[in-house]
Amino acid sequence: MTANEVAGWSKSHPYGGDGGDDFSDDLTQVTRLLGFVIRSGNRVDSIQAIYQRADGTSFSGLQHGGNGGTQYAFAFSGDEAIIGVSGRAGSALDQISITTTKKTYGPFGGNGGDEWEFPNTSIGGIFGRSGTRVDQIGFFYK
DSSP: OOTTEETTEEEOOOEEOSOSEEEEOOOTTEEEEEEEEEEESSSEEEEEEEEEETTSOEEEOOOEEOSOSEEEEEEOOTTOOEEEEEEEESSSEEEEEEEESSOEEEEEEOSOSEEEEEOOSOEEEEEEEESSSEEEEEEEEO
């Protein structure tokens, strides 16, 4: 397994800055990414993934970041799949949008930083850096 692989998942390039502490969701029991809980104002304050296990039960990953901003929660329908994630980032994660086969969720956050895009249909989880906000985001994918 290389540094860019975790339990059968590859890692995308990370977007954002170097502040905060490393985080990486544990995907050992994950079969599907079901949705997100995102807090945002002028930046992305926090992100938390919702996952599904092989037995069909769901669970929330850890919240990464702080409690500022407004909370937005959404879950994907059974036949809905992520086809891309995009946003803006500089020294932190300024904005994020999740596009699925049915709709786009977001944008959440502000207009700072530079645009980025990760087009992939098999995103399974998240990693990055966070403290009182989300400083950096990356994606596990197959």
